[in-house]
Amino acid sequence: MPSSFILKAATLHDVAREAGVSLITASRALSNPTLVSEKTIARVQKAVETTGYIPNLLAGGLKSKRSLLVVGLVPAISVAQFLPTVQALTQALDEAGYQLILGQTGYDHSREEALLNTMISRRPDGIVVTGLVHSDAARDKLRRLGIPVVETWDLSDRPTDMLVGFSHVKVGGAIAGYFLGKGWRRLGIATGDDHRASLRREGFLATVGRDVPTATVPAPSSLALGRRALHELLQADPALQAIYCSSDPLAQGVIVEAQARGLRVPEDIAVCGFGDADFAAHMRPSLTTVHVDGATIGRLAAQLIVERCSGQTVAQPVVDVGFRIVERESTGATALPDQL
Amino acid sequence: MPSSFILKAATLHDVAREAGVSLITASRALSNPTLVSEKTIARVQKAVETTGYIPNLLAGGLKSKRSLLVVGLVPAISVAQFLPTVQALTQALDEAGYQLILGQTGYDHSREEALLNTMISRRPDGIVVTGLVHSDAARDKLRRLGIPVVETWDLSDRPTDMLVGFSHVKVGGAIAGYFLGKGWRRLGIATGDDHRASLRREGFLATVGRDVPTATVPAPSSLALGRRALHELLQADPALQAIYCSSDPLAQGVIVEAQARGLRVPEDIAVCGFGDADFAAHMRPSLTTVHVDGATIGRLAAQLIVERCSGQTVAQPVVDVGFRIVERESTGATALPDQL
DNA sequence: CTGTTAGCGCATTCAC
DNA sequence: GTGAATGCGCTAACAG
Numbered sequence: 001m002p003s004s005f006i007l008k009a010a011t012l013h014d015v016a017r018e019a020g021v022s023l024i025t026a027s028r029a030l031s032n033p034t035l036v037s038e039k040t041i042a043r044v045q046k047a048v049e050t051t052g053y054i055p056n057l058l059a060g061g062l063k064s065k066r067s068l069l070v071v072g073l074v075p076a077i078s079v080a081q082f083l084p085t086v087q088a089l090t091q092a093l094d095e096a097g098y099q100l101i102l103g104q105t106g107y108d109h110s111r112e113e114a115l116l117n118t119m120i121s122r123r124p125d126g127i128v129v130t131g132l133v134h135s136d137a138a139r140d141k142l143r144r145l146g147i148p149v150v151e152t153w154d155l156s157d158r159p160t161d162m163l164v165g166f167s168h169v170k171v172g173g174a175i176a177g178y179f180l181g182k183g184w185r186r187l188g189i190a191t192g193d194d195h196r197a198s199l200r201r202e203g204f205l206a207t208v209g210r211d212v213p214t215a216t217v218p219a220p221s222s223l224a225l226g227r228r229a230l231h232e233l234l235q236a237d238p239a240l241q242a243i244y245c246s247s248d249p250l251a252q253g254v255i256v257e258a259q260a261r262g263l264r265v266p267e268d269i270a271v272c273g274f275g276d277a278d279f280a281a282h283m284r285p286s287l288t289t290v291h292v293d294g295a296t297i298g299r300l301a302a303q304l305i306v307e308r309c310s311g312q313t314v315a316q317p318v319v320d321v322g323f324r325i326v327e328r329e330s331t332g333a334t335a336l337p338d339q340l
Numbered sequence: 341m342p343s344s345f346i347l348k349a350a351t352l353h354d355v356a357r358e359a360g361v362s363l364i365t366a367s368r369a370l371s372n373p374t375l376v377s378e379k380t381i382a383r384v385q386k387a388v389e390t391t392g393y394i395p396n397l398l399a400g401g402l403k404s405k406r407s408l409l410v411v412g413l414v415p416a417i418s419v420a421q422f423l424p425t426v427q428a429l430t431q432a433l434d435e436a437g438y439q440l441i442l443g444q445t446g447y448d449h450s451r452e453e454a455l456l457n458t459m460i461s462r463r464p465d466g467i468v469v470t471g472l473v474h475s476d477a478a479r480d481k482l483r484r485l486g487i488p489v490v491e492t493w494d495l496s497d498r499p500t501d502m503l504v505g506f507s508h509v510k511v512g513g514a515i516a517g518y519f520l521g522k523g524w525r526r527l528g529i530a531t532g533d534d535h536r537a538s539l540r541r542e543g544f545l546a547t548v549g550r551d552v553p554t555a556t557v558p559a560p561s562s563l564a565l566g567r568r569a570l571h572e573l574l575q576a577d578p579a580l581q582a583i584y585c586s587s588d589p590l591a592q593g594v595i596v597e598a599q600a601r602g603l604r605v606p607e608d609i610a611v612c613g614f615g616d617a618d619f620a621a622h623m624r625p626s627l628t629t630v631h632v633d634g635a636t637i638g639r640l641a642a643q644l645i646v647e648r649c650s651g652q653t654v655a656q657p658v659v660d661v662g663f664r665i666v667e668r669e670s671t672g673a674t675a676l677p678d679q680l
Numbered sequence: 681c682t683g684t685t686a687g688c689g690c691a692t693t694c695a696c
Numbered sequence: 697g698t699g700a701a702t703g704c705g706c707t708a709a710c711a712g
Contacts, residue, residue, distance in 0.1 A: 012705070012706065024706095032707095056402075057463075062687095076427065099462070249618070351688095352689070364690095367690065404690080404691055
């Protein structure tokens with residue numbers, strides 16, 4: 001790279017000089033145009049063009065205490081489950097002038113606090129967490145920061161600050177109710193070992209009213225782990241009628257393994273997943289699962305953050321976006337006519 | 341929120357006072373410990389604990405010209421294709437003390453320059469782009485910035501700066517060669533309309549030596565679009581023997597639609613995808629596709645950025661990570677024994 | 681509507 | 697080894 005060609009980046013000072021105004025007038029013309037006359041704004045904007053000025057948000061943020069940065073914490077970026085949320089969050093924030101920094105907490109929460117410190121050093125204007133903040137220390141730290149925090153994809157009577165999510169206990173209960181309504185009694189569970197999946201299992205068991213065979217796999221669950229899980233479950237009860245799986249990939253694995261063993265789905269064994277991944281509707285058999293509107297979660301989270309940052313009082317700081325069971329072939333729904 | 345509890349965040353000044361040293365000594369104790377005595381370091385670290393000090397990277401970056409920020413540009417966060425790359429990039433950067441800010445360019449490149457300006461205002465220490473930088477203006481701007489830029493997932497004889505990718509033309513050629521080697525002559529293409537997919541199509545056609553029926557769908561391609569694409573292709577040639585698809589979801593759609601029409605895959609029609617998505621190995625039939633090591637791309641990109649930032653001269657600024665065709669049932673590979 | 685002054689929190693000179 | 701001054705680029709507060 002010909003570093004001799006790299007000119008020092010233009011500063012607002014250069015713009016002001018070029019436009020023949022003072023530094024602060026140039027600043028206002030760009031970030032608070034209502035305070036400046038139209039002519040001056042035009043002059044400043046012309047000067048921006050000629051100098052190639054690009055603002056320095058490090059400097060602006062240092063003085064104004066507004067970094068225009070929001071931190072997003074997910075268990076892992078590669079978990080497709082949260083993609084619509086991250087996508088919508090990124091986009092909604094961008095439209096309001098904020099950027100997102102993503103951090104990966106992992107599923108064990110051991111890095112939660114260290115990661116939080118790293119992120120706080122950027123002085124973000126808000127934080128969006130996937131799931132609840134787990135350690136008390138982290139929750140206290142976040143509260144003391146005095147910036148808006150949105151927990152998502154879960155529900156709590158004692159959120160750190162704001163929340164957009166739904167009840168995993170209810171999800172589990174709804175699936176169990178659906179199974180029981182079908183007349184199935186020999187039930188099984190294949191579940192990841194993460195917090196939210198555990199809540200769904202609890203809800204499931206509470207509705208069934210007794211314990212059921214459970215294969216637990218390490219999060220993040222996957223198709224391969226699903227195959228192994230069915231293997232385990234059939235050892236516990238070779239005549240299982242229906243299995244709830246804590247994720248769609250897990251359910252897909254259970255189905256693949258069932259078919260490999262010559263079991264028909266749903267005739268011999270019914271399967272329900274969670275998440276409504278994009279492949280769920282197109283598998284053979286198509287997968288009954290629980291749909292959650294991840295994009296809405298992201299959009300609402302962004303909205304809450306932005307509202308708070310602009311000093312508004314948020315009317316509804318806790319939002320339950322709910323869920324719905326999508327019935328498909330893997331629990332016996334009639335195949336829909338294939339449409340284009 | 342009890343905002344009365346929010347204390348002003350401790351600054352390095354507070355730490356220095358608490359430790360009984362000067363501001364700069366505290367600074368050095370934390371960021372350049374070799375220059376400070378062990379005792380002093382211990383005292384400063386104790387003061388950090390008691391004050392709950394968390395560095396302000398806005399301030400540090402302003403003075404030192406090192407933001408420890410890297411910008412990552414992807415077409416869309418929800419495209420699973422790039423997930424391993426983003427994941428590995430995030431992790432490798434984190435280990436080196438850098439954070440990633442993700443930006444979504446979309447597939448039309450219209451926002452490329454505006455997005456770039458937004459991102460540059462954070463004064464990142466490096467930029468990683470998925471694909472090549474398209475507009476000359478953007479490329480010039482990046483070069484003038486004087487920060488390391490890594491283009492990925494593509495190849496070019498004239499990269500903006502550094503590059504980690506592979507040849508899409510060669511991918512297309514390899515698939516065509518594979519089809520021809522099987523004796524198939526009635527070929528079709530279902531492809532997204534993005535730049536890289538177009539390159540693969542060109543490579544495919546160059547190897548075949550003539551044009552073939554092509555269904556073009558808007559990127560990002562999807563299962564639903566794949567179904568539509570097959571519909572189109574069969575109208576062009578009802579006796580197609582093999583179809584190359586520019587993504588695995590697209591291929592999945594083609595297969596679903598083929599099966600819905602009573603066509604057997606691969607006996608009546610063979611299908612090859614691109615990307616080796618996680619479902620590819622587990623579909624029925626399993627999907628022949630092209631595997632690219634996305635995680636390695638991310639890791640190498642991070643390495644290049646970090647090396648440059650630490651002043652080292654990068655030995656190999658352009659890396660071709662290659663690709664390989666993974667042969668599975670959708671082009672006639674014998675089903676592997678089902679294993680657990 | 682515009683300008684002057686001051687300082688955000690830190691790291692890079694220089695001194696000792 | 698340690699410290700005192702200076703300023704990174706910008707904006708809040710006050711003046712005019």
